[in-house]
Amino acid sequence: MSARIYQRPKNAMQSGKARTQEWVLEFEQSEARRPDPLMGWTGSGDTQAQVVLTFKCKEAAQDYADRYGIAARVHATPPKALKLQAYADNFR
Template sequence: MAARIYQRPKNAMQSGKARLGEWILDFAPAEARKADPLMGWAGSGDTQAQVQLTFASVDEARAYAERYGIDAAVHAVPPRRLKLQAYADNFR
């Protein structure tokens, strides 16, 4: 069972930074999604794809994956680079 560990990205539509420190463990889908013949919705019989575990640190997430024998890959978040701008720079 494969999984990935990553940090929640900042929502581009909001300025808040709540829940950004959390690390998430998501399981990779075990089977492809199929369209339901009646409704046309995409779905599968894989229930692990619905599971999303949150941890306070990457070490806790790695320890959980090792404890239960989950092959997990850690995706580190690149550091944020701020482009500092001032309104006065438009008139230089």
Template sequence: MSARIFQRPKNAMQSGKALLAEWILEFAPADAQKPDPLTGWAGSMDTQRQVQLKFPDVEAAKAYADKYGIEAEVHATPPRRLKIQAYADNFR
């Protein structure tokens, strides 16, 4: 069983920074999704795909993965680059 550990990205549509500090352990899909013959909706028998575990820091997420034998890959959060711009720059 493999998983990835990542930090929640900031929502581009909002200026708030709530829930950005938590780290998420998300399991990798075990099999491909197939269309249901009756409804046509895509789905699979993999229930681990629905699980997201939240941790306060990356060390806690790694410790959980090590304790339960989960091969976890940590995806570092890219640094945020702020584009400082004045309102007056819109009219130049």
């Protein structure tokens, strides 16, 4: 059972930064998805792929994974670059 630990990115469709400070432990899929023959929806019998746990900090997520023997990889958060631009720069 393997998982990944990451920090949620900011939603590109909204200006708010809600839930971007929490860390997420998400289990990876153990079997491939396949289409349902009757409805055509894709799914699998893997129920662990539906589990998403949130933590206040990265260390808490790592401690949880270590406590329950989950092989977890931590994905580092890229640095946030702020591009400062003045309105007058549009007319140069």
